[in-house]
Amino acid sequence: MMTRILPLLLLLVFCCLSVRCLQNQSDQQHHKRAFPVISIHYEAVRTPFEVALWILLASLMKLGFHLIPRLSSVVPESCLLIAVGLLLGGLIRVIGENPPVLDSQLFFFCLLPPIILDAGYFLPIRPFTENAGTILTFAVVGTLWNSFFVGAGLYGVCRLEGGGLASVDLLSCLLFGSIVSAVDPVAVLAVFEEIHINELLHILVFGESLLNDAVTVVLYHLFEEFAHVGEVTPGDVFLGVLCFFVVALGGVMVGAVYGVLAAFTSRFTAHSRVIEPLFVFLYSYMAYLSAEVFHLSGIMALIACGVLMRPYVEANISHKSYTTIKYFLKMWSSVSETLIFIFLGVSTVAGPHVWNWTFVSITIVLCLVSRVLGVVGLTYIINKYRMVKLSGKDQFIVAYGGLRGAIAFSLVFLLSSDDFAMKNMFLTAIITVIFFTVFVQGMTIRPLVDLLAVKKKKQSKTSIIEEIHTQFMEHLLAGIEGVCGHYGHRHWREKMNRFNKRYVKRCLIGGERSQEPQLISFYNKMELKQAMMLLESNSSASLNTAGHTTTTIEQSSRRTLNISKEREEEIRKILRANLQKTRQRLRSYSRHTLMPDPAEDDWSETHLRKQRVEIQRRMSLFLTGPAHRQESPPMRRARFESDNQEHVTRPSVPLNVTPVSSVLQDSVTIDNESEKSDESRWRRHGGDEKQEGERGIRGRKPSVTFALDLDEQKRSRCLSDLGPNQLNEDDEESFLSH
Amino acid sequence: MGSTNSTLIKIPNVDELIQETGFSTAHIIRLHDRFKELDKERRGYLCPQDFGAIKGLAINPIGDRIIGAFFSPGRETVDFYTFVKILAHFRPADNSRPKESSSPEPINSRTNKLKFVFQMYDIDKDGKISRIDLLKALRSMLEMQVTEEQLDSIVDRTIQEADLDGDDAISFEEFRKSLEKVNIDHKMSIRFLR
Numbered sequence: 001m002m003t004r005i006l007p008l009l010l011l012l013v014f015c016c017l018s019v020r021c022l023q024n025q026s027d028q029q030h031h032k033r034a035f036p037v038i039s040i041h042y043e044a045v046r047t048p049f050e051v052a053l054w055i056l057l058a059s060l061m062k063l064g065f066h067l068i069p070r071l072s073s074v075v076p077e078s079c080l081l082i083a084v085g086l087l088l089g090g091l092i093r094v095i096g097e098n099p100p101v102l103d104s105q106l107f108f109f110c111l112l113p114p115i116i117l118d119a120g121y122f123l124p125i126r127p128f129t130e131n132a133g134t135i136l137t138f139a140v141v142g143t144l145w146n147s148f149f150v151g152a153g154l155y156g157v158c159r160l161e162g163g164g165l166a167s168v169d170l171l172s173c174l175l176f177g178s179i180v181s182a183v184d185p186v187a188v189l190a191v192f193e194e195i196h197i198n199e200l201l202h203i204l205v206f207g208e209s210l211l212n213d214a215v216t217v218v219l220y221h222l223f224e225e226f227a228h229v230g231e232v233t234p235g236d237v238f239l240g241v242l243c244f245f246v247v248a249l250g251g252v253m254v255g256a257v258y259g260v261l262a263a264f265t266s267r268f269t270a271h272s273r274v275i276e277p278l279f280v281f282l283y284s285y286m287a288y289l290s291a292e293v294f295h296l297s298g299i300m301a302l303i304a305c306g307v308l309m310r311p312y313v314e315a316n317i318s319h320k321s322y323t324t325i326k327y328f329l330k331m332w333s334s335v336s337e338t339l340i341f342i343f344l345g346v347s348t349v350a351g352p353h354v355w356n357w358t359f360v361s362i363t364i365v366l367c368l369v370s371r372v373l374g375v376v377g378l379t380y381i382i383n384k385y386r387m388v389k390l391s392g393k394d395q396f397i398v399a400y401g402g403l404r405g406a407i408a409f410s411l412v413f414l415l416s417s418d419d420f421a422m423k424n425m426f427l428t429a430i431i432t433v434i435f436f437t438v439f440v441q442g443m444t445i446r447p448l449v450d451l452l453a454v455k456k457k458k459q460s461k462t463s464i465i466e467e468i469h470t471q472f473m474e475h476l477l478a479g480i481e482g483v484c485g486h487y488g489h490r491h492w493r494e495k496m497n498r499f500n501k502r503y504v505k506r507c508l509i510g511g512e513r514s515q516e517p518q519l520i521s522f523y524n525k526m527e528l529k530q531a532m533m534l535l536e537s538n539s540s541a542s543l544n545t546a547g548h549t550t551t552t553i554e555q556s557s558r559r560t561l562n563i564s565k566e567r568e569e570e571i572r573k574i575l576r577a578n579l580q581k582t583r584q585r586l587r588s589y590s591r592h593t594l595m596p597d598p599a600e601d602d603w604s605e606t607h608l609r610k611q612r613v614e615i616q617r618r619m620s621l622f623l624t625g626p627a628h629r630q631e632s633p634p635m636r637r638a639r640f641e642s643d644n645q646e647h648v649t650r651p652s653v654p655l656n657v658t659p660v661s662s663v664l665q666d667s668v669t670i671d672n673e674s675e676k677s678d679e680s681r682w683r684r685h686g687g688d689e690k691q692e693g694e695r696g697i698r699g700r701k702p703s704v705t706f707a708l709d710l711d712e713q714k715r716s717r718c719l720s721d722l723g724p725n726q727l728n729e730d731d732e733e734s735f736l737s738h
Numbered sequence: 739m740g741s742t743n744s745t746l747i748k749i750p751n752v753d754e755l756i757q758e759t760g761f762s763t764a765h766i767i768r769l770h771d772r773f774k775e776l777d778k779e780r781r782g783y784l785c786p787q788d789f790g791a792i793k794g795l796a797i798n799p800i801g802d803r804i805i806g807a808f809f810s811p812g813r814e815t816v817d818f819y820t821f822v823k824i825l826a827h828f829r830p831a832d833n834s835r836p837k838e839s840s841s842p843e844p845i846n847s848r849t850n851k852l853k854f855v856f857q858m859y860d861i862d863k864d865g866k867i868s869r870i871d872l873l874k875a876l877r878s879m880l881e882m883q884v885t886e887e888q889l890d891s892i893v894d895r896t897i898q899e900a901d902l903d904g905d906d907a908i909s910f911e912e913f914r915k916s917l918e919k920v921n922i923d924h925k926m927s928i929r930f931l932r
Contacts, residue, residue: 481794
């Protein structure tokens with residue numbers, strides 16, 4: 001009744017008011033316009049509206065591509081996006097407006113960092129460090145070779161051609177060469193992501209694209225400065241070389257500092273888990289910006305920060321935060337990538353173009369030739385020092401995968417027109433090179449990979465065996481190197497691991513996780529993953545086959561009974577622990593904590609009941625008093641509470657681990673028993689306690705009167721968002737106090 | 739050059755060594771120098787104490803197993819010949835050598851490398867890696883930072899993953915199969931021993 005009357009009332013009031021307004025208006029006889037009920041204020045909302053619209057458009061495009069099945073398997077996404085950009089640019093021009101150009105500020109400060117952070121944070125460390133020498137050689141020497149070859153070649157051609165190109169001097173050519181020869185991480189990621197090439201080649205090309213930023217930055221600023229000043233002295237060249245080291249190492253240092261800060265901060269975020277991901281993003285972005293302030297390599301800073309903070313942050317943060325970070329990074333980088341390619345297309349339509357057939361075609365040819373020569377030449381030298389040599393096929397893929405992208409475009413765009421009269425020509429040439437590499441090379445690389453039968457990425461499940469054997473072999477080889485008296489990289493790696501374990505981990509990882517050996521974390525991660533998989537598949541039949549890989553499923557069914565039961569026991573234990581974890585519940589509502597699930601009631605109740613039984617059991621171990629204590633229920637409750645409180649406030653009781661596990665086993669069996677027996681046990685200890693417990697659960701107000709509730713509150717809040725690999729610690733946390 | 743020749747002459751069975759292990763003369767000389775460096779008392783053979791003096795091995799979690807691998811069962815000394823033969827396992831495989839089906843498999847082939855690692859796991863030398871072997875290996879690697887229960891569950895899982903015939907131990911074939919995706923050649927080679 002009320003709900004129907006209310007809107008009617010409102011309508012009435014509104015009508016009265018408007019009538020009154022009109023009356024007033026007519027009474028006053030002013031030149032006052034009527035109160036606008038609906039008006040359009042586009043200008044105020046314009047910028048955010050357009051930004052949101054672009055992003056929405058980009059995302060819809062991404063969706064659209066995958067709806068057209070044939071297209072997405074032939075043409076890489078980047079090509080489609082550029083094509084869409086071209087269309088959009090054309091549309092905007094047809095409408096009559098000026099299509100927006102890819103603003104360099106926007107690009108370097110908003111669009112590029114997420115992609116690089118995503119790449120750096122999830123960089124596979126082991127392949128990267130194993131091939132670090134090769135990657136660095138390609139990045140530094142290869143890029144230098146490319147720049148000078150292309151620059152000198154272009155200059156020679158310009159001299160020969162004459163005509164419109166005569167005014168292009170050596171410095172401009174060199175600058176253009178340095179910009180155009182940098183392999184672009186965005187383009188490489190976009191294309192290589194889809195062809196699933198084997199890990200080695202992927203990391204080679206991708207690592208090169210990341211590390212050559214230092215070289216590009218130095219060369220760019222160098223040549224720009226020289227062009228501005230007008231003359232070069234040998235001292236300047238020397239300074240340039242020095243600058244390279246400063247830029248590269250400085251960038252890494254800045255990144256490292258921020259990475260350590262982030263790791264250290266994450267140690268203390270136990271009570272505000274919700275903002276954990278924010279720290280990761282903010283520190284990384286600050287690293288990038290700080291490096292840019294000093295003209296250091298921002299990309300290297302970002303990579304160093306991500307790589308350094310990852311192991312420590314992951315050990316400290318909760319599982320949910322880890323998932324958040326992962327998905328946010330993937331989302332942002334995906335959107336950024338899409339926007340970059342679309343804007344490239346739009347800018348092509350927009351920018352002023354100066355088309356010069358000779359210049360453009362020579363550029364493309366020189367780029368290809370220099371890349372091939374560079375890769376072949378360098379590989380010949382590198383193979384002498386590599387254990388796993390790069391074959392011809394590998395070299396071809398590395399050479400062919402050198403794609404150029406938006407970074408080159410933005411760098412050219414940043415050039416000032418006064419110093420570089422031929423800026424527009426450069427722009428056109430760069431866009432053509434980018435189009436060529438992305439379209440032609442991007443589209444053909446997939447059939448070529450299939451044709452040459454290049455090894456693809458192995459879809460292998462991580463197994464604990466491989467991890468154990470790998471570690472065993474590392475130790476073995478380090479020992480043998482010691483026997484031979486050869487201090488190779490394994491020796492240094494072991495040294496670093498020891499240093500890491502002894503000093504760094506203790507500083508940066510909070511709590512008990514700092515002592516955890518790597519194998520254990522790996523094992524826990526695997527078990528967690530499996531338990532999660534079980535949760536999702538949610539079938540009791542699969543419980544028996546939980547611990548086995550697919551290859552041994554047949555054998556497992558033939559296995560002896562006791563092993564499978566053990567397995568089942570363990571899986572049940574893990575499941576239970578995880579189920580409690582994933583459905584934790586907070587007592588008080590606040591905007592700054594996560595909302596609980598309404599379906600969590602029964603689970604937390606079982607949990608509480610379990611805990612209560614455990615505490616009673618524990619108490620029975622400690623209580624030495626005779627059995628004649630006829631305590632009335634309220635008194636017992638008080639004692640229970642006081643013991644509990646004491647139990648909670650005492651700093652970590654050094655309990656042996658084995659009783660905990662045995663207690664856990666008991667708890668598992670308890671849960672196996674029927675609810676009825678639980679109830680009966682409850683009733684023995686007085687129905688009051690049960691009621692009190694329930695009241696505590698259901699009441700949302702912080703029930704200060706029941707000390708028991710507060711303890712439960714504290715405990716459950718502490719348990720609500722545990723770290724990622726917390727199987728054992730979870731159990732410990734349940735029973736040790738904080 | 740003269741000193742090289744004289745060194746080569748001092749080493750017995752040099753040609754046989756080169757033939758069997760595939761090392762070059764430069765390597766043999768280098769290893770000989772190292773052997774002499776370890777053999778402080780100039781006895782011509784090494785005993786476990788000499789190995790124990792190497793700092794790298796002392797802090798290595800599986801250092802004692804590595805030392806044990808050099809000494810064939812029953813012998814207390816290692817002469818140069820055995821020293822080089824054991825180290826030959828860690829030579830990177832050379833794909834350039836033509837594969838002769840008649841000659842025996844080179845020491846640094848993938849199978850032999852795997853056999854070496856297998857022998858290092860299998861302390862009781864029964865031809866299989868049993869639970870006890872695995873437990874001991876894991877314990878030495880993890881250095882007492884884990885509980886019995888954790889170790890047990892890891893060992894359980896490892897054996898389950900690898901054991902195909904259900905005998906609760908890992909035979910060499912199963913071992914080899916579980917590592918087929920790992921690039922053994924890369925992981926078990928020391929670069930300078932080319």
